[in-house]
Amino acid sequence: MKSIIQAQNNILEKYLQFAADTAFGKKYGFKNLKSYHEFRKTVHITSFKDYDTYREAIKRGEPDLTWPGTSGKFAISAGTTGAPKDIPIFPERERSDKIFLRRVALSYLRKNPNIFKIWGKQMSLPGTIERDPDYPGVLFGEISGHLALMAPPVLSRIQILEPQQSVWMTFKDKLEIAVERGVKHDLRVLTSLPSVMLRYFQMVLDYTGKDHIGDVWPNFRLLVSGGEPLPSYKNHLQKLCEGMPLHFIENYGASEGYFAFNTHQDRTDMKLVVDNNVFYEFIPNPSQNRDELYLQETIPIWEVEAGKPYAMVVTTNSGLWRYLLNDLVIFTDLSQPRIRVAGRASDVLDNYGETIEAIHVQECLERVTAKTGGIFSSCTVGVVHEDAKKSPHHVWFIRFAERPQDLQAFAKAVDEDLARTNRSYNIRRNGDAIGMPEFYALTQEAITSWQNEHTKVKAQTKFPRMIHDSEKCLSLMKRCEKLA
Numbered sequence: 001m002k003s004i005i006q007a008q009n010n011i012l013e014k015y016l017q018f019a020a021d022t023a024f025g026k027k028y029g030f031k032n033l034k035s036y037h038e039f040r041k042t043v044h045i046t047s048f049k050d051y052d053t054y055r056e057a058i059k060r061g062e063p064d065l066t067w068p069g070t071s072g073k074f075a076i077s078a079g080t081t082g083a084p085k086d087i088p089i090f091p092e093r094e095r096s097d098k099i100f101l102r103r104v105a106l107s108y109l110r111k112n113p114n115i116f117k118i119w120g121k122q123m124s125l126p127g128t129i130e131r132d133p134d135y136p137g138v139l140f141g142e143i144s145g146h147l148a149l150m151a152p153p154v155l156s157r158i159q160i161l162e163p164q165q166s167v168w169m170t171f172k173d174k175l176e177i178a179v180e181r182g183v184k185h186d187l188r189v190l191t192s193l194p195s196v197m198l199r200y201f202q203m204v205l206d207y208t209g210k211d212h213i214g215d216v217w218p219n220f221r222l223l224v225s226g227g228e229p230l231p232s233y234k235n236h237l238q239k240l241c242e243g244m245p246l247h248f249i250e251n252y253g254a255s256e257g258y259f260a261f262n263t264h265q266d267r268t269d270m271k272l273v274v275d276n277n278v279f280y281e282f283i284p285n286p287s288q289n290r291d292e293l294y295l296q297e298t299i300p301i302w303e304v305e306a307g308k309p310y311a312m313v314v315t316t317n318s319g320l321w322r323y324l325l326n327d328l329v330i331f332t333d334l335s336q337p338r339i340r341v342a343g344r345a346s347d348v349l350d351n352y353g354e355t356i357e358a359i360h361v362q363e364c365l366e367r368v369t370a371k372t373g374g375i376f377s378s379c380t381v382g383v384v385h386e387d388a389k390k391s392p393h394h395v396w397f398i399r400f401a402e403r404p405q406d407l408q409a410f411a412k413a414v415d416e417d418l419a420r421t422n423r424s425y426n427i428r429r430n431g432d433a434i435g436m437p438e439f440y441a442l443t444q445e446a447i448t449s450w451q452n453e454h455t456k457v458k459a460q461t462k463f464p465r466m467i468h469d470s471e472k473c474l475s476l477m478k479r480c481e482k483l484a
Helices: 002-018 023-027 036-042 048-059 091-111 143-149 171-182 194-208 231-240 358-372 407-421 423-430 444-454 470-478
Strands: 073-076 086-088 121-124 129-131 139-141 187-192 222-226 247-254 257-261 270-272 278-284 309-316 320-333 338-344 375-384 393-402 438-441
Touching (some): 048 086, 091 143, 139 143, 171 194, 187 194, 231 375, 231 393, 257 309, 278 320, 358 407, 393 470, 444 470
Parallel strands (some): 187 222, 222 247, 393 438
Antiparallel strands (some): 247 257, 309 320
C-alpha cells in the first residue's frame, strides 16, 4: 500500500506544479496547495459543464487554460444519452495512453508467451475521426480513432483494414469493407467495442453463409475490447465461437483516460493502474441523485474498502481536475488494486420510486437464468405509461444467446426475484403502483434501427442500459419480438 500512496501523491504533486500557471491553476491557487487534503478542500468536484468556456477557447487555439499548451485533438465520448462530450487530448495524455496499451500487451504476452498463436492478421475497428469547419485544424472523434492514427507503421502490415484509413470512414462503410476483406484472410485478433465485435461476427456469418466463426477463421484466438462492459456481450461472443480456445482482453477506459485492464482469463475483475498519470478519488455510498454526488466527500485510494461501491473521480492530463465519472466500481483486491465496474452512476430507473440500478438487473438475470436455464448477453430496461387509467410498467429488452424454454416461468421468476431483493420495487408492485413487466427479445437489427432513429450512430455509440423516455421505449418495443 505504501507504494500505491507514493505513486498517487507523486502524480498529484507533479500535476499541481506543472499546471500552476494555467488559467485553472491560477484560479485555484495550485502553487499554494501542498497536500491532497488541501487540494480536496480547495477544488470542488467538477462536471463536464464546468469546462465549457475553457473547452471552447482550447478549440480556438488558446493555450494554458486547464493544462499547459494547446490541443488540436478532442476525444468524443461514447455516451448513451445527451449531447456527446468532447475532451481535449494533450501530448502528455497521448503518451500515457501508449504506456497503458503497452502494459496491456506485455501483461498478456507474459502469460501467453507463444506469440505464434496470435501472430497473423489482425482487425481493428476504431471510432471515426471528423473535422469541424468551425474549428480549422482540430480533429474530433472517439479515443480509439485517435489512437489508431498514432499506431506505429509496423502494425499496419498485419492489419487487414489499415486503421489510419478506416478512421475516416463511416461506421457502416467500415463494417462492410471489414467483412469483405476479413473473410479473405487468416484473422487471429479483433479489437473493438464488444457490441461492434458481435455485429461484425454476425455480418461475417451472414456474408459467408456459415454458422460458426471457427468455420471462417479456424485460428482466431483473441478479442481485445473496451468502451463497454464485456460481460454484457461475452456469452454471445463465446456462443458464436463455441469450442474455440478464445481469449479476451478487456480495457476499462473512457474519453477521460485509461484506468484498468484484466490480467487473467479466469477473472472478471481488472487491475487498476495507479502509476500512469491518473490521480484517483472515490465517493463512498454514492447518491443515486447525480447532482448530490458533487456535494459528497471523497476519499483517496488508500482509504477504500473491498466489496463496497464507489463513484470514481479522476484528475488527468486531459486537463480534468477532480472530474466525476459516471461509473460505479467495487474493489475486489486492495494490495494490488483490482476493481469490478458495477455499472453507471446514472443507470437507475427511479421514475416511480422503484430505484432499479443496472447492477440489480444484471444480478437478477444471473440468478434467474441459473434456475430457469438460458444464457443472456445484455439487457436494457425501460418504462412505459401508455394509459393514465393503468399503472406504468417496466419493459425488459434482453439479448439471449440461448432462450429459456419456459418464457412465462422466466418472466414470473424475474418479477419475483426483483421484488424479493429490491424493497422499493416490492412496495410498488404490491401496491399496484407498477404493473407486471413485459419482456422482449432484443436483436442487433432492432438496436441498429432504434439507434438510427434516436441517436447519432458511430463505432462507439453505446446502447443504453436504461430508457427513461416512454416514447423511446415504445419505439423499441415495436422493433422487438414480445416474449412474455
